[in-house]
Amino acid sequence: MSPQLVGALFIALGETLVMVVASSFFAALLGLPLGLLLTATAPGHLLPHPAAHRVLGVIVNATRSIPFIILLVSIIPLTRWVVGSSIGTAAAIVPLSLSAAPFVARLYEEALRGVDPATIEATRSFGASRWQIVTRVLVPEAVPGLVTATTVMVVSLVGASAMAGAIGGGGLGDLGIRYGYQRFQPAVMAAVVLVLIVLVNGVQWLGERLARHLSRHTRP
Template identity: 55%
Template sequence: MSLEMMISLILKSLGQTGQMVAISGLLGSLIGLPIGIFLATSGKGELFPAPTVNRIIGLIVNAARSTPFIIMVVAIIPFTRLVTGTSIGTNAAIVPLTIATIPFFARLVEAAIREIDKGLIEAARAMGATPMQIVFKVLLAEARPSLMAALTMTMVSLIGYSAMVGAVGGGGLGDLGIRYGYQRFMPEMMLAVVIVLIVLVQFVQSAGDALARSFDKRNRKN
């Protein structure tokens, strides 16, 4: 295989990986964010007390997180086919990637919210703030650095997941590495895919860390 063809295949696969990660990351975080907020604020005596519902949702989230990703991809093939009309390709891969993102990001959001000083919540309550005002003006505002770090961690994990769906025809860099690097015995293609994935992860991690620092009030004061 010529160098030009190899570069062309890598760029095409990189675009597919970027599409999968961006769309599933956006959808998964939009759904996971309110779930995480609810899990962090719906315990007994908290802003939205609903301990029974909290436990049920927590069990569902834990069950989804404990399911190995590759098994989940295969298990929800009928649902994937129902949503996208196919079980292979980039669009089909977005479905299990999104479903995997939701519980993962929700738990990270919950942890970020629970790190906030309870005194801030009590002070807001004393000033007459409603629960929704506390969520948007206190919890989310104070947790922005942690939420950005959580989003970064989620995107990095999604890059790894997107490579795994290549094993079931999901497209992207993982699929390229399996089809050419493994099945056609082209170690140079496998090496190139690994290097691109490492560079991509480093870029996402560095950009996310920079954004998290920009949101941190302590850094702005310095």
Template identity: 55%
Template structure:
């Protein structure tokens, strides 16, 4: 039988992880979508062609993707403090989680949109569609399965990142595993956190896959 104290600890850790990942997913989803769309639109021959802007934006995205999360977590501590007023806790952990996920998802968005056939875009242009209509009703609409699948991958990555945030007191299941499972050698806590992380990832992946398949058949 599982001890009540352990259940309470795991419940709190799961709640904090869900909070961190949920808010970071919302923010990085919006930010990554905007950046990914801009990467496509500002490329040569596209609707808002601006090669210099595209090159600069691509460089920023590449730098963001190349930094391991644990390094980024420490490197942007001043920025995290400026945004949240602290560097410890679940709310503070959302900042590096979002910063790391935006370039990650942006590249997935870019790839998904580029897979939309040029004939579809040309047909929309021929019918007099505006730039905004082409972006929203053609590019994003046709790329929905890839966007959802990419967001699912991003959420799974965020779950892993949130566990690493426990190293600097970010809270959640990672912090729980570090403080109790590792530092106090409480194996039941460590096993519990691992099981919950696996279940959480599997649930997210199954939901994302189902939604992506549904959109691809429409």
């Protein structure tokens, strides 16, 4: 690979990191409240409301079932309204965030449901409010699971960002398509794939170590 292509690879990696980090942040910001609502409104939990739980579940499942490429195209007007453009790294963050939010909400729900009900009941018996139970018991006890769920989301967003890049979002996907495929430079494609593999494994390794560390600190 020429020095120009090596430089382009580093630029593309930076764009991918921006897409993944920003969309992970916004997806978690949307997904955690959704996960909390799905958990709290479930039968027998803090705020049981079967109808609301079913409606939320249908909305989350319906959004999750939309293929990313279709979601990306269908919300172009929203993307233009939010960032002023439908192409580029900033524009890709909008569909990436919206596609990951319901996915991670379900993962967060599973982590939150894993909290021992006896711990919640013991806190409630001391007169704690629902908000105190959520902020002081439910979320802190579920932190290792929440970190694991976030790791899974980030890994999936790395792949989705490559897809977004292939259709105008920039990043490694765009570089691989433009140079590796369209200009018949297999070395570029191989380099892009290698960087993506290293990136995914690095995220997975970091997430697992952090989850284990937090699990030791939250374990009684």
